[in-house]
Amino acid sequence: MVGDLAEKTSVRAVLEIRKAGESEIRVMTKSSTVDLVTKTDERVEKIIIGSLIKEFGEGTHCFIGEESVAKGEPCILTDKPTWIIDPVDGTTNFVHGFPFVAVSIAFAVKKQLEFGVVYSCLEDKMYKARRGKGAFCNDEPIQVSDVKDINKSIIISEHGTDRSPEKVKKIFSTMQKILCIPVHGLRGSGTAATNMCLVATGAVEAFFEIGIHCWDIAAGAVIVQEAGGILLDVDGGPFDLMSRRMVSANNDVIAKRIIKEIEIFPAARDDATPEKK
Ligand SMILES: O=P([O-])([O-])O[C@@H]1[C@@H](O)[C@H](O)[C@@H](O)[C@H](O)[C@@H]1O
Numbered sequence: 412m413v414g415d416l417a418e419k420t421s422v423r424a425v426l427e428i429r430k431a432g433e434s435e436i437r438v439m440t441k442s443s444t445v446d447l448v449t450k451t452d453e454r455v456e457k458i459i460i461g462s463l464i465k466e467f468g469e470g471t472h473c474f475i476g477e478e479s480v481a482k483g484e485p486c487i488l489t490d491k492p493t494w495i496i497d498p499v500d501g502t503t504n505f506v507h508g509f510p511f512v513a514v515s516i517a518f519a520v521k522k523q524l525e526f527g528v529v530y531s532c533l534e535d536k537m538y539k540a541r542r543g544k545g546a547f548c549n550d551e552p553i554q555v556s557d558v559k560d561i562n563k564s565i566i567i568s569e570h571g572t573d574r575s576p577e578k579v580k581k582i583f584s585t586m587q588k589i590l591c592i593p594v595h596g597l598r599g600s601g602t603a604a605t606n607m608c609l610v611a612t613g614a615v616e617a618f619f620e621i622g623i624h625c626w627d628i629a630a631g632a633v634i635v636q637e638a639g640g641i642l643l644d645v646d647g648g649p650f651d652l653m654s655r656r657m658v659s660a661n662n663d664v665i666a667k668r669i670i671k672e673i674e675i676f677p678a679a680r681d682d683a684t685p686e687k688k
């Protein structure tokens with residue numbers, strides 16, 4: 412099945428990441444000095460796309476890969492069968508040896524996410540979900556938390572790579588307001604895909620971020636929904652994969668309570684025309 416292929420491909424990708432982790436990692440930067448990319452990100456993405464093309468043939472499927480887009484490939488989700496790939500989610504963690512790095516592979520048809528696979532490499536946890544068929548971690552079913560009381564929740568968010576003072580101020584003002592609700596704790600693994608899997612397993616109640624990309628969250632979105640969770644825009648509207656912002660939560664009560672505290676700032680859509688990015 413297509414899902415099994417994505418799983419096998421992600422395991423192959425992990426072998427590459429592990430091999431790289433044992434050798435000198437050559438670090439480069441993208442949108443800013445803190446937006447890192449390595450030769451491993453690029454190589455792993457090529458391996459994943461290459462194996463999918465080998466399986467399905469040239470030109471039958473589309474690909475949205477983090478590093479291909481960084482090199483100028485379009486980031487437009489069409490009705491065609493499309494793979495949405497983050498070869499190394501948590502690149503900064505990977506460079507520093509901080510123990511949360513994931514491969515994230517999602518598959519969409521007619522703009523509908525059909526399944527997602529997230530492999531948390533250092534935890535050796537394979538999360539996967541097909542639309543309508545439930546969510547699993549290492550083949551065991553997973554379920555979001557049943558907590559409805561925000562005072563008994565752990566919330567995850569990330570500060571991202573934009574260091575402009577006005578955005579950083581809004582990010583930390585939001586985190587301060589949420590912490591002082593109060594909640595039990597604020598966390599961040601450094602990888603959106605892993606954060607969403609933590610929502611899906613019930614380890615935390617919600618993850619939100621403004622500034623993430625479709626490849627960071629596409630697979631996690633299927634996994635959270637199939638684990639019984641919900642996805643919304645940060646303004647409470649419907650989830651929009653290409654909008655670069657989202658709230659994923661165990662239920663509507665927690666999601667809406669978090670949304671009340673989020674100070675929204677603009678982030679150019681993934682599918683925006685180049686002049687609007
Ligand atoms: O770049 P990458 O490691 O694939 O993805 C990361 C995301 O997973 C994370 O949520 C975000 O806060 C980081 O800035 C970075 O974008």
Ligand SMILES: [Mg+2]
Nearest residue numbers: 477497499500
């Ligand atoms: Mg990445």
